Amino acid sequence: MFISYDLQVICHCGHTVSEPPVPCGTEIKCAYPCVRPRPPCGHPRTPHLCHEDPTPCPPCVYLTEKLCACGKTMVGNIRCSQEKVSCGKVCGCPLGCGFHPCEQLCHAGACAPCTTICGKPRKLWYVIVLSLTRRNFRTKSRHV
């Protein structure tokens, strides 16, 4: 919003001018379309009315194809501005335990640790870790 010396208030596009005296904090309602540049995605701008800073332009509603969060599927009919896209399928990535696939639906980021009650191999692994920790503990306490 520009405030000139004679306190005229001019809207962003310059089509609507409020003549003084203009009360402090007046918001201009301009009936002309926004003239700000296109969104960075390069899609045609969603038509909307002139608005003042710092109000951003509305998010891009252009329907497009986007790669889902798990990165396996291109999902169509997604609004350009939508950030989280899910293909709705089970992730299926092998988990750290090495025995179970991830059972979460399509998600962003790393898979959650395995919550399944794992079979013998995982128990064994636990026993090994436990005995190792115990051994370390004993060795340490002997030194103290």
Ligand SMILES: [Zn+2]
């Ligand atoms: Zn305007």
Ligand SMILES: [Zn+2]
């Ligand atoms: Zn705008």
Ligand SMILES: [Zn+2]
């Ligand atoms: Zn997915």
Ligand SMILES: [Zn+2]
């Ligand atoms: Zn866009």
Ligand SMILES: [Zn+2]
């Ligand atoms: Zn597992």
Ligand SMILES: [Zn+2]
């Ligand atoms: Zn996963």
